[in-house]
Amino acid sequence: MAATQYQIFCKYFNENVNKIVSNESPKEWISAEEWYQCKTAYNVTNSSQTNVLLTSQKSINTGLAKGTPYRVLYDALLNKMEADDHTTGKRLTYELLSSEEKIVYDLCSRYEEIIKMIGTDDCVIEYAMIRPLDHLSYSYSTEDENFDKQGTERNLKRAAKSIDSDLYNVVFDQNRNDNPKYDMIFTYNGMTQTSEQFDLYKYKTTVKTGNNSGAYTVVTPGCVPIESFNPPKTPGEDEAVVTLSTVTEAPDMAPSCMYERMERLKVSPWFYICTCNSLIAAMNKARELVDIYGKDAVKIGKIVPLDQYIDIV
Known part of the structure; x- marks a missing residue:
């Protein structure tokens, strides 16, 4: 009979957030x-x-x-x-x-x-969203002496910065280490197309209205995820001078993008680390891993002949 051997298994360790992935969320x-x-x-x-x-x-x-x-x-x-x-x-x-x-x-x-x-x-x-549609441009007549070109351009830059800031907040929020997605394991499931910018990203928060009083209005899922200024004009519509009103409805025509979709694995996997020829060696190795990953993320298995416990027919 061959000498008894022991195998060590570990949970996956995500170094980006320094957490064990148990896939048990x-x-x-x-x-x-x-x-x-x-x-x-x-x-x-x-x-x-x-x-x-x-x-x-x-x-x-x-x-x-x-x-x-x-x-x-x-x-x-x-x-x-x-x-x-x-x-x-x-x-x-x-x-x-x-x-x-x-x-x-x-x-x-x-x-x-x-x-x-x-x-x-x-x-x-x-989360699969691309930048929302905006029509941040303007036109004016050189004969219009009252048109404030510099002021309009400042408003445009302010609007663009506001959108960029909202997009940054989306990325920052998704990267929080308490995001449950960090405790999930996925497999590749092909490619698909999305127009997810129709979605409201922050389900439990609010989206600003177009007034200047600082008031907020709750927007339900199904609306635009981020404030959109001056959506694209319809065919044949004249170019309009920019206004910074907020769009509360998804534009009829929105760009879409292709992305690689993932499917969550519904298992709690243990990954093989090594095989030891004695229990002492296995425990010493496991102790090193426990110091890194924690006690709940390390397991020792004993290799025994299958027929020792089961009569194979």
């Missing part, structure tokens, strides 16, 4: 892709808006026509699910929905679930 991980799809399905009800989700066929259970916004169909389905049918006396159930109706129901109901988890701090959302 109870908070649910919501991908940016899922959040954006649910948010768009639930919030965008204007059929003329470019990012609106519309049905591809007539609804079997509600009779709504093809091209109906997802949220409109969802509300109609809820009404039929909550009230008895006047002819049959029965209520509509999820099992009776068509394939497209189930997609609509799943997206919109999932949005409501995520909003509740945000309110109770039971989830974290993947």
Whole structure:
């Protein structure tokens, strides 16, 4: 019989925050892709808006026509699910929905679930956002003697600095070492496209209004994440002199970006470090690792023949 050997295992140590990654955070991980799809399905009800989700066929259970916004169909389905049918006396159930109706129901109901988890701090959302749209430019006539060119340029620079400061705060907030995402392990899950700038980043805080009194107004998820000044003009619209009013609605046309999405691993992995030929050697090695990583991040395993405990058939 071979001599008994011992193996040492450790949790992953993230040197950026000097913390062990246990992957045991109870908070649910919501991908940016899922959040954006649910948010768009639930919030965008204007059929003329470019990012609106519309049905591809007539609804079997509600009779709504093809091209109906997802949220409109969802509300109609809820009404039929909550009230008895006047002819049959029965209520509509999820099992009776068509394939497209189930997609609509799943997206919109999932949005409501995520909003509740945000309110109770039971989830974290993947952050994928690019700089919001702004139209920080101006035009004027050389014949206009009353136009304050230098003052306008100062206002433009002030607006740009304000946006840059907000973006810096976003990055700083995400890099806090108490961010639950630092206690999660992910695997690569391909690439996707996002327009996450439609999202409100700071769910529990406020976004400034356009007045000069310093007042604040609470903005709910689904709005722009950072204050946006003078969104791009619509085709054919004349160039307007800049004003520093705040936009409280997401622009109809927004740039999107490609990013590499990640999927959270739902395991608590231990990583192999080394094999020792005696318990004393294993304990000495483990003691060194405990001093670095902590007692809860180090484990010693004993190698024994499998048939010592299990009869293999």
